[in-house]
Amino acid sequence: MEPNISLITTIAAGFGVALILGFIAERIKVPALVGYLMAGILIGPATPGFVADVHIASQLSEIGIMLLMFGVGLHFSPDDLLAVRRIVIPGAVVQMGVATALGLLMAWGWNWSFGSALIFGLSLSCASTVVVLKSLEARGLLDTMNGRIAVGWLVVQDLAAVLVLVLLPPLAGVLGGATASLADVQPLWMTIGQTLLQVSAFIALMLVVGRRVLPWLLWQVARTGSRELFTLAVIATAIGIAYEASALFSVSFALGAFFAGTVMRESEFSHRAAQESLPLRDAFSVLFFVSVGMLFDPTILTREPVHVLGVLAIIIFGNALAALSLVIALRYPLNTALTIAASLGHIGEFSIILAGLGLSLGVLPAEGMSLVLSGVLISIALNSFLFAAVEPFRRWVLKRSELARRLERRQDPYAELPMSTERKYLEGQVVLVGHGRVGRRIAKALATRGIPYVVAEQNREMVEDLRKQGIPAVSGNAADPAVLIQAHIANAAMLVVSTPDTLHVRQMADTARTLNPAIEIIVRTHSESESVLLRDEGIGAVFFGEEELAKGMARHVLARFSP
DSSP states (O other), X not given: OOSOOHHHHHHHHHHHHHHHHHHHHHHTTOOHHHHHHHHHHHTSTTSSSOOOOHHHHHHHHHHHHHHHHHHHHHHOOHHHHHHTHHHHHHHHHHHHHHHHHHHHHHHHHTTOOHHHHHHHHHHTSOXXXXXXXXXXXXXXXXXXXXXXXXXXXXXXXXXXXXXXXXXXXXXXXXXXXXXXXXXXXXXXXXXXXXXXXXXXXXXXXXXXXXXXHHHHHHHHHHTTTOHHHXXXXXXXXXXXXHHHHHHHHOOOHHHHXXXXXXXXXXXXXXXXXXXXXXXXXXXXXXXXXXXXHHTOOTTHHHHSHHHHHHHHIIIIIIHHHHHHHHHHHTTOOHHHHHHHHHHTSSOOHXXXXXXXXXXXXXXXXXXXXXXXXXXXXXXXXXXXXXXXXXXXXXXXXXXXXXXXXXXXXXXXXXXXOOTTOOGGGTSSOXXXXXXXXXXXXXXXXXXXXXXXXXXXXSOHHHXXXXXXTTOOEEESOTTSHHHHHHTTGGGOSEEEEOSXXXXXHHHHHHHHHHHOTTOEEEEEESOHHHHHHHHHTTOSEEEEHHHHHHHHHHHHHHHHHOO
């Protein structure tokens, strides 16, 4: 056997132990990622026996992050980010500020220096993109408005973290780190300007050049008919652009891969690209959790239990409560606020990177690094339970709290139609749930035929834009009866659910038929099994995407050969 096969042994041990512990975790009704984290502890340097290569495991986990972010980019266009900018930009900035301030004050109480406390606080403010995406995908929330807000929030967090990582080395001397004299430090304004210029240049290059080149390149490869060559092109694009973004523009691997996916989305093969990269994304994302577990030193739990509890309180409750308050203050529904709060109740990869850089620069003490790692491991392990508790907690608090009920029915100018709405939109109209890619096409067809319709959409910014165009629209989740009532469902002729939110479509249908027994209902689904169930339940006309595509193509072929 070759004497140096640390790469092979690390992959074999990581996948093998993660498989066993992940399987055990699922059997005892615990999220599999808890098993992956425990696998990392078992093969890490903090436990006896076999020790895998931590450095190699860290690099392998980076590949998983790149592929996962690339997959997100394939489903998340810049328009999606702009659509939620009014909540994610102020929300992420304020939430990170609150968490940083709490961490700084706590560390200052431990007699740490200001610089150490600041870096420590920043490390407690950055959630893990990998963890949130896994949780959203598992619950079918990634393509919903709540999912888009959560992903947009994380993108803003990542951009802020990149800025901090670039600014930290020149500021290390000011913060008390072991660096050169202040005379050798680049001026702060120059560092900030250079960082913003690099990030802006990369984004502009991807949006202007990448949008034209990458779809064309994928089309040329697809024309060869080689499946393995197509898969290779997808993986090479994701990892190659991520590396070039880091090497040339000082942008993180994760953000580089994310923007590669957003421009690749312009290609007609984006869905196939997502499917081809899925197995590798899943496999390497497991190594991310394993690598986090390998960095953890369990003795910190017995040496500093009070400090660990303080860190967890800031991570889970500080971040979550700050996000919850901000989303509610911006007049979004309670379920959106709870989903975002659960998404941010942990820290992840950027926290590790930031704490590691602070340690290497002499700004953060070794104890701070251990506390951050304990926070990462424990908060990630608990995050799935937070997500699972969102809906039960929402139902519980609505039953017992008058304040929660007031928040649910609070006065929002976009939650009800204006009094000046014409009568034709209040009787015999179509109530269209969702104004995304499918909803916009339906709305255009209705407008062309002069059929009046009212849009029910969760995105308040989109509702505002629709009203500026003279289109009647109400803001809110149509699964809430109050939203359909505001859309005057009682007198409507038809309910069209254009969103793939099959989780709540039954609630929408029940509400519509309770208020209007004669109403016709049309729904959309992405799942063949779900479409069969909905049809068997007599919910109305059900349209399954692939089935309708096949019918349309078949009609075209048959028309060509008709007598």
